[in-house]
Amino acid sequence: MVHTLKTSVAGREMKVEYGKVGMLSDCALFISYGDTVVMVNANASKEPREGVDFFPLSVEYVERLYSVGKIPGGFIKREGKPTDTSILHARAIDRPLRPLFPKGYRNDVQIVNTIVSVEQDNLPEILAINGSSLALCLSSIPFATPVGAVSVGLVDGEFVCNPTVEEREKSTMSLTVCATKDRVMMVESGGEEIPEDVMYDGIIFGFEECKKIVAFQEKAMKEFGKEKVEPKLYKVDEEIEKEVREFAFDMVKEAMYIIDKDERNEAMDKVKEKIEEEFGEKYPDAGADISDVVYKMQKEVVRNMLLNEHRRPDGRAFDEVRPISCDVSLLPRTHGTGLFTRGLTQVMTVATLGAVGDSQTLDGIAEEESKTYMHHYNFPAYSVGDTRPLRGPGRREIGHGALAERALEPLIPSQEDFPYTIRLVSEVLSSNGSTSQASVCGSTLALLDAGVPIKRPAAGIAIGLITSEDLSKEEILTDIQGLEDFFGDMDFKVAGTEVGITAIQFDTKIHGLSEKCIKNALTAAKKARMKILGIMGECISGPKEELSKYAPRTETISIDPEKIRDVIGAGGKVINKIIAETNVKIEIKDDGKVFVSSSDAEGVKKALAIIESLTKDVKIGEIYLGKVTKTTNFGAFVEVLPGKEGLVHISKLDFKRVNKVEDVVSVGDEILVKVTDIDNHGRVNLSRKDAIAKKEEEKED
Structure with a gap:
């Protein structure tokens, strides 16, 4: 049967569909929040894993790019190894759940969260924590303490549960809270220098919201949950534990009370050697049990030292920071x-x-x-x-x-x-x-x-x-x-x-x-x-005034966004030429901001000059040093800025009459010209004799 359960969180519907997918998993479900959907599968091995001294829980957070309508980049065009982000989200799911499994449980447990649809207003990582908890609760796996999770934002001084994209952009805090109905299990937060009292209030705000989600999960577990299997929990042989304790407890306590870490570790190594000598032959196959007893004794000694004797292993006060x-x-x-x-x-x-x-x-x-x-x-x-x-x-x-x-x-x-x-x-x-x-x-x-x-x-x-x-x-x-x-x-x-x-x-x-x-x-x-x-x-009280001489120098300029294509050129021809000539890196943003970087300050300066000239507009009345690109019987074409040229009519080449253009200028010559006019079609008219006259006036002044 397909079971559907709904609730409201922060004014949006959270829905669980159980029994619709993954028929062979112990528990498989769709959990959705708005248009964000996570498919959760939870399974456990039937028997404990042999030879391990830990709980083998595996949590996976699988990002599928189809969830946001993307095709993966690169040649292969499929998702590769987990991204750092997916690993971080998997860790955030693992941490609040792991302590709630029975102690001594050694069965392999795997929780797989597959992100199948994403609406950016509703974060899939928050939904995955709730879905993982609910899948475990509905399964036959021995896990029965639901965990709720919410995101908390701080917008205009007010806490917001599960903020939308617009609210997250305004928020000065990004806080994730995971909790049972009684206590807070895990918190992750980033913020813009949030005061302690505000952070505390935000955590408690999130805690209260988590309680509502926990109640929703408890209802689902009561209505649809499977009967829990009776787990085989790892326990140390009682006789072995009794004998090892009687033989070694005082030695362990004496070693653990040594303040110096190296000396303490050396003393514990000697204690373990004595334990091995005493019990190695008598219990040749009980190495794991004996190690576990030693660990438990060390833990008891340290915890008793701290909790009842109010003493730390290195002798510090409880609020003291090390040197x-x-x-x-x-x-x-x-x-x-x-x-x-x-x-x-x-x-x-x-x-x-x-x-x-x-x-x-x-x-x-x-x-x-x-x-x-x-x-x-x-x-x-x-x-x-x-x-x-x-x-x-x-x-x-x-x-x-x-x-x-x-x-x-x-x-x-x-x-x-x-x-x-x-x-x-x-x-x-x-x-x-x-x-x-x-x-x-x-x-x-x-x-x-x-x-x-x-x-x-x-x-x-x-x-x-x-x-x-x-x-x-x-x-x-x-x-x-x-x-x-x-x-x-x-x-x-x-x-x-x-x-x-x-x-x-x-x-x-x-x-x-x-x-x-x-x-x-x-x-x-x-x-x-x-x-x-x-x-x-x-x-060091503040940032150094000078960057390292080995660090790149970066300068920025802003150009008209319409001029970006002039800097890049067809197929990147222009920008690649600038980079090759000046040995710089150039980054151009859509808003026209240009970043030029190099360890060579002169290269940066040269590249900026080229970019400025490429994007600079020709202005009437300005004088330019231009290069003659072509001559005709009626005048000479002169490039005054890169890619921008104008015509010097033969009558404007000199003060005296010019019979032939080549008598005054030739292709490749650099000459001073003044912009006298730009017509409605953007054609530039230039004058050499006006530029010469202008320069002479400036000299006389």
């Missing part, structure tokens, strides 16, 4: 560099300035078609002392780079003020907590070092959380290190300036965050951010 150092101008040939170190976390960002034409072209389903500011993030194995093959960027790297990019985007100057394409690359050199926020800091230093006139410096920090089993007790931790992140319950990243927040991303390993926790985290993040900004300001 920070900053440096700039490290690399001699790059355009700008920034090195940011916080404790054992260290990131180096390199800024590169390029021509406007170096912008990135985007071939996706969103409205944006190109971007002139990019941020990339690399996390090599050596940053944590490991050895792994170097591969392309993974989902985590793409996500962290996008977060740092979002944090700085509101501060990047417009092309009118700074006509360059900007690329930032953050290299993680050492990792022990929140490298994404360290990359925000390092990138700010690099931009200032490169001379980019950003609106204000930005910094970022990660806030952690430890809660009791029943969520009745909680402790907020400022600047979490790796151990606190690994065994903690929350990673709450906040970036911004002294004025306000530019980016937030938080998710949780528990069943959501309370409103009090969110408010406290925002307050703690602001306090830490102000301290970090002060330290960064001591290193």
